[in-house]
Amino acid sequence: MDVMMSEEVKMEKRKSMEEEKLETVDLSGLSLDSLPDPSINVASIFKLDLSNNNLVSIPESLTARLLNVVIFDVHSNQLKSLPNSIGCLSKLKVLNISGNMIEALPKTIENCRALEELNANFNELTKLPDTIGFELIHLQKLSVNSNKLAFLPYSTSHMIALRVLDARLNCLRALPDGLENLINLQSLNVSQNFQYFESLPYSVGLLISLVELDASYNHIKSLPESIGCLKKLQKLSVEGNPLVSPPMEIVEQSLEAVKEYLSDRMNGKESSPSKKKKSWVGKFVKCGTFNGKMVNNSGVRNEDGGFLMSDYRSIDGLASPRYMSMFSPRRLFSPKTYFAR
Template identity: 40%
Template sequence: MDPHPKSYPLLSYVLSRLPSISSSKPHSDPPFDLEQPPPADTDPPPIFDEMPNLSHPKVLASMTHAIYDVAQTRSLLQTLGSRPDHESVDMARSKLAEIDSGLSKSLEELVLSPRPAEVDQAEWRVHLAEEEQQIRQEAEKEKSMYKSILQLDEMHEAYGKLVKQAEEKLVKIYEKAGEVDENFEQIEEINPEVIGILEDAQGKGLERVDLCGRKLRFLPEAFGRISGLISLNLSGNQLEFIPDSIAGLQKLEELNVSSNLLVSLPDSIGLLQNLKILDVSGNKLNALPDSICHCRSLIELDVSFNALLYLPTNLGNELGNLQRLSVYLNKLRSLPTSICRMRSLRFLDAHFNELRGLPDDIGRLTNLEVLNVRCNFSDLTALPETLGELINLKELDISNNQINALPDSFSRLEKLTKLNLDQNPLVFPPKEIVDQGVDAVKIFMANRRADKLAEEERKSMMEINEVEETGWLTRSASMLKSYASVVGGAVSGYLGAAGPRDPVLDQER
């Protein structure tokens, strides 16, 4: 919710000097004065090393006024809750479209419905209007929940933009105070080596270009015309964007733009149909374009060490050939459910995120050999039961989480040889078992599973016996009742049967 100190140092500092601001009572905290903010702490924060004038009350007061809208929005969002994940937003949009489609169909059926002969035209119109209003109200009621998800997502999106603008505003305020270093770097001219490469490409077909660590700040659009290029390494530079013209590299199989300053990838990257290896790690990405799902030849994808909040919803539906996926050191709260359809996936590294769990169908990744979800800390508290279906899993690292029990299916991981369970509040298996190694853990979990199955079978047998006993008593009662009925009928028939009366019995004595 709060701006990250490394990305927004000024804004984070000024917000830390504010009290908690309520959206309903923005000016109700008497001890706080916008013109005279509270004095700085005894130990100045690191930002004072670069901006010592922040300690000046007037500078801080000006900054406080400038970001008041950010503080109010932050307070409101703290009340409304965290941002919905990308998959929930996509699902909400889909549901709204589905409801609108159903509404159109219902209204069309209503308009075309025949008027009963006994109802006159005026009454029928009133009836249709009332029915239409009811249908629309029901649709709006159904849409309200999904709309609230989208509205919350939009508020968080707007808050993100507001935060960015506020940081820029604070920088300008500080500059005007005369305490900011104005030694800005000039945008460099095109690197001579880049010019040489472009000239060579005109005379002969280049297949590989390595511009690693050249301090490049931009890539000329002309690079998109090197049509024969197969491998392009732009890692370790200062690139802030990749030109759309990269779509012209139709034969490109390897693209490495790691360790740059990229904040986004162009949508045109989805046109690289032959791309097999893509490395965009170590940048400033907070989202991947949905078009990346069109790179269906991808075998390796590394998006680690960014600021990703989510992955494209259809990533797993489209990238069926992917074998290695690295998403560690991001801010992911969930993995899309579609990832379970990556049947070729062998390596999945998602450590150091904010994962709250793994998809329930994770067991469908039957070719997965390495799974690393360590260091999701307080967010990851359990593993799905389908984990035991990862029949080819060899290495599993779930250390530094909050898992207190392994799933009962764990013993089925027959190929597992490397296991790290450190720094978890594990109860099953206990620490003394964990210390004995992976085989001991498997045996313990197998015995635990067998005990559970035995207990379930015992309960099942008891239920069967109870049913049988109850059934025997019921059948016995039924048989006795039938027998009594038959005997009673026979006796009744015998005693009361109609026939000629014995005249001897009628004689007077």
């Protein structure tokens, strides 16, 4: 065991020494339209920063010779595509191509099998390579927000090392099948896909490492009951959705209330909405919001303009999930500072 450990330490030291011999080349923010001829051996470059320029292309010949590059940053340029020779970067771990006009990633990017972080935010992507997830199995962070993606490929669910998936501000219709394979996923953001995104799959509740889930500002009407099983979940954002299940007064209480509600539904323990309605309807009566005088079955107004009800069932319509957020006890009986956010 000790022999094995010492060998690993030696390998790490050797790797560190090799990296120290490599160079960091920073050509960022120079308003470059094209790249100058390099004055060094490009094979010795460890990190290449070409960000914040006016580059419209990267030469195939240059990329093919970046044999030892680990970090490649070309964000905030005018790129419409990446060179196919990007697939030659077998040691590449971090690729930042955000803030360009790239419409598609070359299939050769799948050859960058050491890749751990891919930032492709703020581009014009309409799709990702179909098999990208089968090859980039070491990817830990995939950021593709602010693009035009309608779907993520099925292979995405095979990125077993993935910890962060950010796909907000796209046109997503759905998430891929097999999402439960992402056993290391801690943060999932599919917010602001608006009317396109109507439901979360049941498999979201099987993401055993999930800590943060943001599905806000979509068109989701019900959350999958499996979310009640997410023991590590600490943050759930679902505002801006026409939620019916769970109703908004549950969502506004706490994350634990949401998880309990969904867990009860999954276990067939339906909550008793009538009891909850009656408890806060009593507050309406007590506060004089409604006049509770007994009359016939049809509600009528008394001489003072108060509403007369035969029983509480006459406002069941108001207590339906559609109106719950408007009439929730928390909104009606909490201090005004509740609305100052």
